[in-house]
Amino acid sequence: MEKKTLTLNVNNQDYELYINPKTLLVEAIRDHIGLTGTKRGCDTVSCGACTVVVDGLAVKACSVLAMQCEGMKILTSEGLEVNGNLAPIQKAFLDEGAFQCGFCTSGMLMSASAFIKETKGKVTEMQIRESIEGNICRCTGYNSIVRAIDAVLKGKYAEGKK
Amino acid sequence: MNRYTVINPHTKFTVINTHVHNVDGIAKVTGRATYTFDVVLPGMLYGKILRSPHAHAKIKSIDYSKAMALHGVKAVATGKDTLGAKQGIWRRYKDLCDEQLLTVDKVRYIGEPVAAVAAVTEEIAEKALELIEVDYEVLEGVYEPLDAIKKEAPEIHEGFERNINVTRHIEWGDVDEGFAEADYIREDWFRCGGQAHMCMETRAAVSSYTPDGKLTIYHSNQSPYYMQGLMAGVMGMREGDIRVISPYVGGGFGGKFELDGAIFATAVLSKKCMRPVKIVFTREEDFIASKRRTPMFYYSRTGVKKDGTLLCREAKVFTNGGAYTGMGATALYLTGFFHSFPYVWQKGYRYDGYRVYTNTLPSTSMRGFGAPQAMWCSEQQIEWIAADLKLDPIEMRRKNSHYEGYEVPGQATIASCGINQCYDEIKKWIASKGKLPKGHAIGLSACGFMSGGIFNWFDTPYSFSSAVVTINMDGTVELNVGAQDIGQGSNTTMAIICAETLGCKIEDVKVHSGDTDYNPADLGAWGSRQTLMSGNAVKRAAEDAKKQLLEFAYAQSGLNIIYDLDIKDRWVHSISRPERGSDYVDLVRKALRGKSGQRIMGRGFYTPYRKGMISPAYSYMLQGVEVEVDEETGKIRLCDSMTAHDCGQPINHLGLIGQLEGAFSMAAGYGYLEYMPYEDGKLMNPNLVDYHMIRAPEMPPANIAEIDTYEPEGPYGAKEAGEGLTNPTAAAIGNALFKLYGIQMKECPIKPEMVVNALKEKKAKGK
Amino acid sequence: MISDFRYLKPGSMKEALQMLKEHEDECKVICGGQSLLVIMRQGLVSPEYVISIKQLKDANYLKYDAKEGLKIGATCTHRTVEHSTMIRDKYPALREMEEKLASIQVRNWGTVAGNLAHGDPAGDPAPVLIAMNASVKLGSVSGERVVPLEEFYPDLFETVMNHDELIVEIKVPPRPAKTATKYQKFNLLDSDMGLIGVAVTVTVDGDKCKDARVVLGSAAPTVIRARAAEKVLIGAKPSDSVFEKAGEAAAAECSPVSDIHASEEYRRHLVKILTKRMAKAACEQAKISG
């Protein structure tokens, strides 16, 4: 088996990897780089626990080859907080109790933050729900997560506030 | 999006029922929380399990020499490498300890572990599995309980005639006399499906056996103490030589308080090669080889007076127990008990439950513990009876409901019950919705649930719950509990109870749980027991510590003996003169000095006494679900819901809301989405493409009216919340369909096809 | 477990086609890989070479002109189609279909061409595109050929592509006047594949239905046209009874299977209902469309 060298940029940090080309993005992030916030809950691109943001787009890292992400900017849940300050969506998750066991939370946060970034103007509650449609949460019943996303979109955590 | 109202709230608290963040929150929203899934130890090997392709077969021989020869394979284990101990969580009853986690000579379901491999990489381990040669003698299998009890059915476990695993009989009053007096008798057959726990974190374990004869296990479970005890049994070790660490746990829902293939195989493999071994189930393994909610066949016969007075009920139940007992025996009892809930049966109640072995995935406890099945049948039948007698279904329920002080003969005493107010709240909600659009209807369902089990089938010599509170010189608090946080937020709940009791702030409390070496034994997270039982232990431990603090406060205060001191929000003060006081941290320092430097340490224990056979306390609820049905396709959509809920005194505000919403989503799934079809013992949808769970767009608002009652047995009056709410929803959906079209759904989950067929049938009858 | 392969990263479509020619039988082309990686993980396919075209920017386009109609490049993702205002104006049914296709994550990475090449009869794009009379341009080192999408699928998970070919472009003709397409799938979860999917295109002329295409997803081993249903509609004066008849015709001519999710009978029932509804919706839309 021929290995390949690959430079992966995760959370604004370049990582030099020497990997089997079949390595999935989630495996590169968890097993090679060691960022275990990103989880895995299935093998069928169903659960979304492995969701990360690649060049601004939420994708399921279990169905992307790491090799395909060369030169792209990858963001994981570990990259949301900026030197000790939580991102608005993280604060909102705390305030709304938008997690329980927490296993889906990293993926959920990434879907949510990608949606928040690309959202301009008003959105319906159903649009918020569809933004996390690809993420399964067995604990919360989603409503607290929807409330958290809604709160951020309504500017509750904007600079200056709270 | 959601409405949460509290009826007659108590306001005397400084921490309890306030908006407190989950104490594990920061770790969980920043990706810092590490689960067993994430654990990596130096020199760790990766394990894989070889599983039976046959539903029922004898193992004639296993040859794993080729696998051993594969480069990178460090150990292979089969049942022959184990003590072959038959284990089960019903330790008191040897008959019910029937499962070898690595089978020695026989497999009883597809997916049962046959051998396990440890290798330097997961990939090598997987390759090695293909090199293991197993010679099976395939036996005839049987998959449905009503087939398995037939004379000619194959015997799954030796000595269990007709494959009957457990029977349960519950009875009070004179049912036959009741039927003799009844104006109206209704009898129905129901069928309830299985359901997968589907924890986001699949079963996972990392075991490390060391030459000093000690075993350390990281394991995703609901009760580290149970795992320690059970592993001691199957490994032939002392409990004390086994340390079980349960870090953050990715969900449990009743499926993670028994031993699983991962924990046992890793331990056996690690002992063989003296290196840490990790096994994480794939999602498919988690579906086919963990356990599931028990599928049931229900017969229920109910006798009533024409005014709707419930006289008597007789229920007979066959459950599909699958290949092993697990927690199924308890589910069998509880389903029978809760089938009587939440009603008073004037003449009597009788239940006969039969748990039958089949060659399918073992059935066990799952959130609701038999009650969702019981309510699916009971609450629909009650609705139909009300319709048959032309009575208001809410008022008919109300007049027959439990009440404070009622005693379920020989079973339970109801010390607190807010169900009467639940009826009022739901009536208000229905009224507030006005006229519903075409194709919409609201279905109702009432129920109750226990706050922890009193039964001790595990045969523990320890008290059910224990806690230790240690106060450091700076006023920070170490709270050690055996209670396990599996996402339900028990760490937060315990911290709240500790802070409230001690009079410190929530951020002063550090909760230590999930490690049998450092925390006292506790039965763990099942049957909604922790808030009440562990909560009581924590409260008593904090009271113990507080008493020691106050001794010094009294000594220095020089107060007249008639005055009393208290601590609230870090303020030590005279109750009659709250403004007069001193700082809590200052007091801690003095007390420490007074104890010649020993830290203040309080201990608390709880075991229920004189509380009947089932549980110390019961929660009550009434739920309304607005359902929309596409009459042509039969597709069901949930539009809105309201649950009036009595959980005594809410402790953990955010946690409570989360639990109630989460329970709803799981219960709704049981009602119309989640099914586990088997063909010749093979699960046909062991993946998340074919197994459907509610996702965000399908989830309706889950409005809650919290009825605050006071439960004398609970800490600060608290009782169960979050599990009981898994019970009513399926029946509520069924009742909405009944209201809409007069069709009676007798099988759950309700597939759209079943709705279409029921409507066809009705039309046919109409003609 | 995915078996080892050699990873090839062409710099251009031309180079990609050469690699494809070179390794023909023992290679797979990956772009989004939302389906491919799943079946590779299941061991259903284990190619020796995997050619990634994800990075081929020149193939990532979405073009429209009034004469030639719509052109979707090989590496154009579902999400690009979904977000395009041009698509919203010219081919609203495509957008509506995309909005319901799996989840945002899948649409962000997966491509329309890849979805078509996978050949899953339950896929959403094929029925809609066939209803729009789309075709695929297949490229290979020896040149290009255009195949009508409705002739693209000989059998379950099979396409007429040769091993050295791949879909370089999807072509959708301009929407004729007074024409509309409607698509709906029936599923238990919003994000699910359809138990049944039905796309209907109708062209109206005055109060008559001038032309119609009825396409059924997961109602047969491949996506199929319901010709009998089309006959019912063409030339008829749209009415509920006509739609009903069209539905019955479609239900009669399809050949769905029974599985754990739904019986054959129920699937036929769904074909009937959805065909009826989509035909009606398409007619109404066509009447008011330019």
Place this chain on the structure above:
Amino acid sequence: MSVSGPIICPVCGKKAKTGSAIDCARHMFGTGDKPHRQWVDAQGLSFIDLMIEQATTPGNKSYQILADVIEKDAEKRQKGK
């Protein structure tokens, strides 16, 4: 003639509720362990068949059948004294 005094379980000697034969029968089904099953089978009945009958058909037939047997047995034993 009938039995004087409460009927106690011929297997474990437990007095079930009212001490009536029918309650004793219910106690036997409820317990359902090996000794109780064997005793029932020894009376020329099939415990399992009675149990299945009991669970699959409405009413109380099986209980009654067993109750009668228990009653007779109790009579015998009283005569024996």
